[in-house]
Amino acid sequence: xxxxxxxxxxxxxxxxxxxxxxxxxxxxxxxxxxxxxxxxxxxxxxxxxxxxxxxxxxxxxxxxxxxxxxxxxxxxxxxxxxxxxxxxxxxxxxxxxxxxxxxxxxxxxxxxxxxxxxxxxxxxxxxxxxxxxxxxxxxxxxxxxxxxxxxxxxxxxxxxxxxxxxxxxxxxxxxxxxxxxxxxxxxxxxxxxxxxxxxxxxxxxxxxxxxxxxxxxxxxxxxxxxxxxxxxxxxxxxxxxxxxxxxxxxxxxxxxxxxxxxxx
Numbered sequence: 001x002x003x004x005x006x007x008x009x010x011x012x013x014x015x016x017x018x019x020x021x022x023x024x025x026x027x028x029x030x031x032x033x034x035x036x037x038x039x040x041x042x043x044x045x046x047x048x049x050x051x052x053x054x055x056x057x058x059x060x061x062x063x064x065x066x067x068x069x070x071x072x073x074x075x076x077x078x079x080x081x082x083x084x085x086x087x088x089x090x091x092x093x094x095x096x097x098x099x100x101x102x103x104x105x106x107x108x109x110x111x112x113x114x115x116x117x118x119x120x121x122x123x124x125x126x127x128x129x130x131x132x133x134x135x136x137x138x139x140x141x142x143x144x145x146x147x148x149x150x151x152x153x154x155x156x157x158x159x160x161x162x163x164x165x166x167x168x169x170x171x172x173x174x175x176x177x178x179x180x181x182x183x184x185x186x187x188x189x190x191x192x193x194x195x196x197x198x199x200x201x202x203x204x205x206x207x208x209x210x211x212x213x214x215x216x217x218x219x220x221x222x223x224x225x226x227x228x229x230x231x232x233x234x235x236x237x238x239x240x241x242x243x244x245x246x247x248x249x250x251x252x253x254x255x256x257x258x259x260x261x262x263x264x
Contacts, residue, residue, distance in 0.1 A: 001147065004028050004056025006049050006071065008035040010124035011086055012062040017042040018127060018155050028052020030063075030071075050075055058082045058147060059113075065089035065102060069109050079112040082144040084151075085168070086119035088175045095180030103138065103168035114144035117168035118152070118159075120175050130155050136162040136171055 001023045005012040008029035016025045016038075025044040028051060029035030039046035045055070053059060053075050063071050065087040072083070085106050089099035099105065107115040116139035119127065126133065135152045137159050139145045149159040162171060178188045192198075 001150065002026075002055060002057045003060060003151075004047075004052030004054075004058075005060045005062055006052060006075075007060070007062035008038045009062060009064075011119070011127070012060060013038055013042065014124040014127040015060060015062070015086075015119065015155075016044060019151060020044050022154050023151075026052045026055040028055075053077050053081070056081070058084065058151065060084045060086065061106065062086055065099065068102070069105050072106060072113075073109040075110075077110050077113050081113045082141075082147055083110065083113045083115045084119065084148060085115055085117050088120050088172060088179075090176045090179065095176050095183070097173060097176050100172075101169040102172055103165055107165060114141040115139065115165060116141075116144050116148045117165065117171055118148055120171055121178070127155060130157045133157045134160045136160045138162045138165055138168040138171060140164045 002025075003016065003019055003023050004026045005016050006028050008027050008031065012027060016027060019025055020042050025042075027035045027039040027042075027044050027046050028049045029038075029046075030049060032046070032048065035048075036046040038044075047055065049071065059077070059081055061068055061072065061083055066089070068085075068087050077083070083106065085103045087102055087106075089097060089102045091098050103115055103117040107113075116137055118135055118137040121136065122130075122133065135155075135157050137145060137148055137152070139148070145159075145161070152159040181188050181191075
């Protein structure tokens with residue numbers, strides 16, 4: 001696979017440095033000197049942003065988020081190129097999102113490219129030794145997702161299909177959340193239950209558990225009163241009707257007693 005990086009910073013160095021042994025890589029940078037230095041260090045080619053765009057079948061967008069959209073808009077990106085967005089537009093002061101849907105903005109800027117969100121949940125140092133880390137990926141094109149999945153596996157990691165590009169904003173929000181927690185010294189993995197306990201009593205897509213009243217129904221007579229499909233309301237009505245019947249019997253009994261008392 002031919003990969004062009006749009007950027008020559010830490011993320012480009014970490015990811016391209018892993019891919020270069022298995023794929024052809026060109027480091028594209030706004031600063032030609034820095035791009036050449038990184039390329040020489042990892043054994044890749046060097047070029048401008050446009051040269052890397054033309055070179056790569058897959059492009060890694062690894063520019064600062066604040067310049068990324070304008071940068072790709074200014075490039076002549078051939079139709080059908082796969083563009084991996086690993087950016088996070090996060091306010092460093094309070095770890096909120098400066099841009100609520102970065103990947104979607106990029107996709108609107110280059111609608112003829114296939115944008116895939118990936119690699120945004122971990123810092124550059126992680127990608128040097130990812131050790132089987134699951135990598136969420138969001139995108140709409142199956143071929144693009146398959147190729148990005150290959151690149152994830154090239155790192156020794158496993159792609160996790162996280163939905164279409166519309167869900168990429170959730171990955172970006174997740175990054176802001178977990179980074180803000182990590183900086184306090186808390187391991188965010190403590191926040192999530194294991195898979196077998198993730199759904200509680202009802203798994204998404206399954207019918208809800210029956211109401212308690214339906215589970216402990218008194219028997220066939222009550223079931224007949226309730227009728228199929230009436231649920232909790234039917235049970236309550238059945239009990240109320242039964243109560244009215246009891247009262248009627250009591251009144252009827254009182255009338256009999258009064259009649260007996262009047263009999264000679």
